[in-house]
Amino acid sequence: MTITRRTILKTGAAAAALPLLGSRAFAQGEPLKIGFIYVGTINDNGYNYAHNQGRLYVEEQLGDAVETTYVENVPEGPDCERVLRELAQQGNKLIFATSFGFGDSVIKVAQQFPDVKFEHATGYQKAENVGLYNARFYEGRAVCGTIAGHLSKTGKLAYIGSFPIPEVVMGINALALSARRINPDITVKPVYISTWNDPAKEADAARALIDQGVDVIAQHTDGPAALQVAQERGIIGGFGQGADMSAFAPETQLTAIIDNWGPHYLASAQAVIDGTWVAGDTWEGLKENVVEMGPYNEKIPAEVVADAEKVRTGQIDGSFHIFTGPIKDNTGAERVAAGVTMTDAELLSMDWYVEGVEQPA
Amino acid sequence: MDITIAIFITLVGAATPILIAALGELVVEKAGVLNLGVEGMMLVGAIAGFAAQFYTGNPYLALLAGAFAGAATSMIFGFLTLSLSANQTATGLALTIFGTGFSALAGAPFSARPIELMRPLFPAELATHPMWRVLFGYSAPVYFSFFMVFAIWYFLKKTRAGLILRAVGENDLSAHSIGYSVKGVRYAAVMFGGAMAGIAGACFPLLLTPQWAERMTAGRGWIAVALVVFASWKPFRLLAGAYLFGLVMTMELYAKAGGGPLSIIPSELWAALPYLATIVVLVLISLRRDASTNAPACLGKPFLPSN
Structure with a gap:
C-alpha cells in the first residue's frame, strides 16, 4: 500500500526544466539520474524532511546535470527491494537508501545491478557498489x-x-x-x-x-x-x-x-559524474556541518x-x-x-x- | 496527579477515536454492508478537520468538516458497491488506499503548521479536583462517543427505523419485497458510518496531536473494524471493547515508562493482550450456539433483486 508521488515530482521536474531546454543542447550527455527512498513522508518535519532537503540541494547546485526521483513511505522490508529494483530499472545510477532498515534490501539489489551505485544511510553492510554514510x-x-x-x-x-x-x-x-x-x-x-x-x-x-x-x-x-x-x-x-x-x-x-545531508549528497553526485565514486564509509558530524x-x-x-x-x-x-x-x-x-x-x-x-x-x- | 487518574485520562484519549469509528462501522454492518475503508475515511476526516481548525480556529466546525469529508468519501464506496454492486471487500480496501493518498496530497501544504487543541467542554473550575477531572476534563468528542453508544443502541433496538435497518441487513430480499428501499437504507447507513469515521479522524489533530502528519491514524481504523466483530455487533460491548483496547495500548506505554507496580505486567504482554483478547472472545463467541445468528446475515453480500 505504498503511496508514491514520484510521478507528480517528475512532472514538476520536467516543468522546471522547460525554460532551460535551449541551453540543454550544450550539456554533455544525459543527466545523472539519482534516486532517493525515504522510510516516511517528506512532510514529517523531521528526519525524512531533512533528507529531502538534501536532495533539493543537489538539484539546486547541479541543475541540469542531474535528475532526481524520490519514493516516500517505503516500508523497511521486502517491498523496499521492489522499489529499489524499479529505481535501478528506471535508469537511476546513484541511489540513496536513507533508513537503517533498508540495509539487507540494498545489498541484495546492488548485486543485481553492479553498474548502479548505492549509498545506505546509518547502515553497516558495505559492498563494491554500496557505500555507507551517516551523521554523528x-x-x-x-x-x-x-x-x-x-x-x-x-x-x-x-x-x-x-x-x-x-x-x-x-x-x-x-x-x-x-x-x-x-x-x-x-x-x-x-x-x-x-x-x-x-x-x-x-x-x-x-x-x-x-x-x-x-x-x-x-x-x-x-x-x-x-x-x-x-x-x-x-x-x-x-x-x-x-x-x-x-x-x-x-x-x-x-x-x-x-541533519544537513546536502553537502554529502552533492559530493557523491559529483563523484559519480566525474567517475571517481568509490564505495565510501563516511561518518560526519558537527565539524563538517552534517549535524x-x-x-x-x-x-x-x-x-x-x-x-x-x-x-x-x-x-x-x-x-x-x-x-x-x-x-x-x-x-x-x-x-x-x-x-x-x-x-x-x-x-x-x-x-x-x-x-x-x-x-x- | 494520581497516576491511576493520569492513566485513565490518557486511555480515554486513545479509546475515543476508535470507539467513534467503530460505532459508525457497526451501523453500516448492521445494514448488511462491510466497509473496510474506515482507515481511509478517518484520514480524510483528519485532514479536513485539521484544515478547518487551521483556517477557522473553531473545533466544532472542524469536527463538522471531518464528518462531512468522511461522509463524502464514503459515498464513493456507496456508489461503487450499492449502485454498481462492486465487491465490497475490494472496494473498501481501495477506499483506504485512496484515503491515505488523498489525505497526504491534501495535507502537503499543512506540514510544519501546528494548531490549537480542542479545549475541554466544561469550565476548568469543575475539573480542578483530580476526581472531577476524570468526569469533566475532556473535550466534546469524548461525551459525544458515550452519547452515541446509547443513541445507537436505542436506535437499533427500540425504534422502527432501527428495525428496518436491521431487516435490510438480515434479509435484504424480504425487506425489499415488503416495500423498503434496501439501497436507500444502505446509502444512509454508509453515509453515517463515513461521517463517524470522519469525526474519529478529526479527533487525532484536535485531541491527540495538534499537527497534521501523513497516516497519522496509524492503523486504528483497522482496530475499529475488528472491534465490531469483537463486540459481536453490540454497542455496549463495543464501548467495553474500545476501552479494553485503549487500556492495553496505554498500559504498554505506561509500563515501559514507569517503574514500580506498573511494570509488574511486562510491556510485551500488554502489547500482546489485544490479540490474546481477540482470540479469547472469538473462541467464546464460537462456543455459543446462537453465535452464527449474531452477524448480520447479508453482511458483505451485494443486493441484486431479480425485478
Missing part, C-alpha cells in the same frame, strides 16, 4: 544532554526511541553521559515504541513519561508529537530531532539537532548556553569526545577505561546502556 547525531545529543543536565529539576530524563538499534542506543547513551557530567544523579528512561511514525503513540508515550515525573524529553522518532505534548503539559523541555521543530513547541524546544544545532531557546540561562557551546565547539575542534572513558554500563561494569575513546566500530555496534540509563522494559 550523538554529537548533537551530547549538546542536548548538557542542557538537560543543567535544567532538569526532577533529575528524570526520557528518550522516546523507535527501535533499539545502535543509532538510537548511541543517542540515549550520549544524552545520559553528558547530562550526568553536570548532575550525576540524573537518570534516563528509554521507551521504545516500535515505529518511526505514529504521532498518537509518540504523544501517549510522552504523556506516560511526563505523568511519571520526567521533565525533559528527547525523542528519536520522525516527528514533533512528543515535543507538542511537552509544550501542552508545560514541562521544562524537549529537543527537535532531524529538523528545527520550534514552530510546534516554541516554549519547549530547548534546541534541535538538524547542526538549532537555535537555543531564550529561556535557557546564559551560562548553560555557554556550557552547551563548549561541548559543541569541543566536538568540532576534536578536544572533546562524549564516549571517552571511564564509562560504566548500567550494571556497574566498566566498559571503557579512563582516557580511552571508543572506536567508530564500537559505537556502531553499541548494544548496551551506560550508567544512569534504566534498562528498557
